[in-house]
Amino acid sequence: MNIFATYKTHIDAVVGALMAEGALPAGLDLTRVAAEPPREAGHGDISTNAAMILAKPVGKPPRAVAELLVERLKKLPDVTDVSIAGPGFINLKINDDLWRGALRDVLVEGIRYGNADVGKGEPINVEYVSANPTGPMHVGHARGAVVGDALANLLAKAGFKVTKEYYINDAGGQVDNVARALRMRYLQVLGKITAEDVKGALERKEIQYGGEYLMPVAEALAARDGDKWAAVTDDALWIPPLRDFIVAFMMKIVKEDLAAMGIHHDVFSSEKALTVAGKVDDALAFLEGKGLTYTGVLEPPKGKTPDDYEPRPQLLFKATQFGDEIDRPLKKSNGSWTYFAADIAYHKDKVDRGFNTLINIWGADHGGYVKRVAAALKALTDGKGSLDVLLCQMVRVLNNGEPVKMSKRSGTFITMRDLIEEVGKDVVRFIMLTRKNDAPLDFDFAKVTEKSRENPVFYVQYAHARGRSVFRHAAEMFKGADLMDKGLAAADLSRLTDSDEIGVLRAIASWPRTVESAALAHEPHRLAFYMYDLASAFHALWNKGNDAAELRFLQPEDQAVSLARLALVRAVGLVIASGLAVFGVEPVEEMR
RNA sequence: GUGCCCGUAGCUCAGCUGGAUAGAGCGUCGCCCUCCGGAGGCGAAGGUCGGGGGUUCGAAUCCCUCCGGGCACGCCA
Numbered sequence: 001m002n003i004f005a006t007y008k009t010h011i012d013a014v015v016g017a018l019m020a021e022g023a024l025p026a027g028l029d030l031t032r033v034a035a036e037p038p039r040e041a042g043h044g045d046i047s048t049n050a051a052m053i054l055a056k057p058v059g060k061p062p063r064a065v066a067e068l069l070v071e072r073l074k075k076l077p078d079v080t081d082v083s084i085a086g087p088g089f090i091n092l093k094i095n096d097d098l099w100r101g102a103l104r105d106v107l108v109e110g111i112r113y114g115n116a117d118v119g120k121g122e123p124i125n126v127e128y129v130s131a132n133p134t135g136p137m138h139v140g141h142a143r144g145a146v147v148g149d150a151l152a153n154l155l156a157k158a159g160f161k162v163t164k165e166y167y168i169n170d171a172g173g174q175v176d177n178v179a180r181a182l183r184m185r186y187l188q189v190l191g192k193i194t195a196e197d198v199k200g201a202l203e204r205k206e207i208q209y210g211g212e213y214l215m216p217v218a219e220a221l222a223a224r225d226g227d228k229w230a231a232v233t234d235d236a237l238w239i240p241p242l243r244d245f246i247v248a249f250m251m252k253i254v255k256e257d258l259a260a261m262g263i264h265h266d267v268f269s270s271e272k273a274l275t276v277a278g279k280v281d282d283a284l285a286f287l288e289g290k291g292l293t294y295t296g297v298l299e300p301p302k303g304k305t306p307d308d309y310e311p312r313p314q315l316l317f318k319a320t321q322f323g324d325e326i327d328r329p330l331k332k333s334n335g336s337w338t339y340f341a342a343d344i345a346y347h348k349d350k351v352d353r354g355f356n357t358l359i360n361i362w363g364a365d366h367g368g369y370v371k372r373v374a375a376a377l378k379a380l381t382d383g384k385g386s387l388d389v390l391l392c393q394m395v396r397v398l399n400n401g402e403p404v405k406m407s408k409r410s411g412t413f414i415t416m417r418d419l420i421e422e423v424g425k426d427v428v429r430f431i432m433l434t435r436k437n438d439a440p441l442d443f444d445f446a447k448v449t450e451k452s453r454e455n456p457v458f459y460v461q462y463a464h465a466r467g468r469s470v471f472r473h474a475a476e477m478f479k480g481a482d483l484m485d486k487g488l489a490a491a492d493l494s495r496l497t498d499s500d501e502i503g504v505l506r507a508i509a510s511w512p513r514t515v516e517s518a519a520l521a522h523e524p525h526r527l528a529f530y531m532y533d534l535a536s537a538f539h540a541l542w543n544k545g546n547d548a549a550e551l552r553f554l555q556p557e558d559q560a561v562s563l564a565r566l567a568l569v570r571a572v573g574l575v576i577a578s579g580l581a582v583f584g585v586e587p588v589e590e591m592r
Numbered sequence: 593g594u595g596c597c598c599g600u601a602g603c604u605c606a607g608c609u610g611g612a613u614a615g616a617g618c619g620u621c622g623c624c625c626u627c628c629g630g631a632g633g634c635g636a637a638g639g640u641c642g643g644g645g646g647u648u649c650g651a652a653u654c655c656c657u658c659c660g661g662g663c664a665c666g667c668c669a
Binding site for chain 1: 593594595596597598604605606607608609610611612613614615616617618625627629630631632633634648649650662663664665666667668669
């Protein structure tokens with residue numbers, strides 16, 4: 001139950017009644033009227049901007065409108081006081097029992113507390129990772145993977161019907177290139193050429209992938225097929241089988257790494273399968289039928305030295321009709337489809353599968369690609385489909401403030417697997433969600449494992465562990481007492497009276513609206529900050545007990561107050577666990 | 593040159609989609625604790641929200657413009 005949503009409904013009803021009576025003009029738009037926690041706790045419990053929003057359409061100053069509302073608002077359930085403040089805020093004070101009721105909700109609902117229905121079961125497709133099957137995933141992929149996965153979980157919690165999807169780019173020139181590199185390594189494994197030869201080929205740019213990670217693949221190929229590919233020199237004969245081999249090999253590794261990260265996609269879509277099934281041709285025919293393609297010549301790119309540029313007629317998509325800067329090529333000069341053409345087909349495929357709302361998680365280096373895909377989607381759906389692309393900025397990997405060197409060209413880079421093995425998937429996942437996706441992120445091996453308030457993972461997990469520790473003590477102290485969630489829900493919560501205790505209850509009560517707003521904004525990182533704040537309030541309460549023994553959660557001489565406080569402790573743990581579940585992080589029982 | 597993202601305390605960052613006196617951690621300064629309810633606590637100083645215009649009851653938030661940083665820029669993916 002979302003208390004703020006409830007009061008928003010109440011406030012709307014009050015305004016509605018006044019409109020019906022003619023005290024306010026009819027037909028007022030209430031969508032921007034909000035019921036929120038006030039910035040300052042001293043201002044009350046729930047604050048509404050209704051008077052300020054309505055002032056203009058009503059034609060009276062905010063405070064005059066507020067006067068009209070106040071008497072009615074006073075009569076709302078559990079409202080103990082109403083005041084007008086500042087430019088026209090109306091602040092409601094409500095009975096503390098309402099906060100206590102929220103606590104009871106948590107105990108009854110468990111980690112489902114905060115589940116919302118703003119999604120109304122609408123299908124939504126979240127595509128993330130989609131790393132090329134040409135090598136292992138690195139830190140950048142890890143960030144996108146975690147952001148996408150947490151966002152998908154968050155949307156599911158908010159009531160959307162979420163599909164987690166991965167697009168395998170197994171059809172373009174890059175997979176051919178990695179097949180070429182694989183062949184070199186294969187010949188090396190067979191002893192037909194040396195490591196120096198491979199290096200030379202790399203320097204002469206005959207191959208583009210030089211990483212050592214290709215060696216196990218080459219060995220596996222040799223183990224399966226012996227030397228049969230050494231004698232085959234016709235590209236058309238050896239590239240496809242080697243390409244298929246390495247794609248399968250890499251996808252197996254990708255899936256294993258994702259599993260180690262706790263990530264499981266519902267759907268894997270293959271670019272190659274899409275192409276073979278003729279869906280690219282279909283999609284382009286569809287656009288052609290709408291008169292949105294033509295053959296033309298693009299201007300050379302501005303600001304870049306167009307040394308190898310030559311004007312060349314190409315099949316283009318009229319992206320400019322849908323907000324893009326230039327029309328975009330669909331066919332390469334060799335006659336094959338561009339990546340974009342296949343991507344159009346892919347997005348059409350998503351729409352055909354019933355998704356109107358699409359979310360893609362990409363690296364920031366793909367930012368220049370967003371407009372054309374959005375344009376294509378508009379063209380494909382007559383403007384009905386919506387696409388939100390979340391661009392993830394760079395991750396800087398540090399150790400104690402010192403940058404950890406990375407070079408993809410030399411083949412040595414920090415892989416996602418490295419991160420997991422170094423600090424564990426839970427730490428990786430949480431840290432990746434402590435920044436907005438469009439802000440750069442520092443990942444410092446030393447700091448993320450530090451045991452201090454500076455480290456949000458530790459601080460949040462510590463709060464959870466402390467709560468569990470209290471329960472271990474309570475089981476000893478109150479043998480026979482019902483410490484299960486249901487039992488605690490029956491505790492006399494009126495014994496929770498300390499202002500900091502009520503403060504924690506308020507924080508708990510605002511979890512559902514945090515979930516809703518984060519989901520609608522596609523910003524899972526907000527939950528990290530919420531959890532940090534809740535943990536902070538909980539630790540503060542704990543510290544207070546250090547100084548004042550009568551505020552400690554467990555009072556051996558007073559089981560009733562202890563049970564009430566245990567209910568609070570448990571609720572904090574459940575809400576943290578609820579947030580961590582969205583993040584795919586396991587709450588810990590104790591710190592080790 | 594064009595497009596997208598970013599610019600908030602000395603540092604790292606929040607800021608709930610336009611609300612009240614702009615917050616937190618670190619650092620600095622002052623006081624307290626040395627306790628396994630442990631991996632510190634309390635308090636203070638510190639801001640022209642990059643600059644300048646505009647929109648309105650009200651702007652860090654929306655619009656314009658300039659400055660600074662990142663990313664991208666026909667047939668790669």
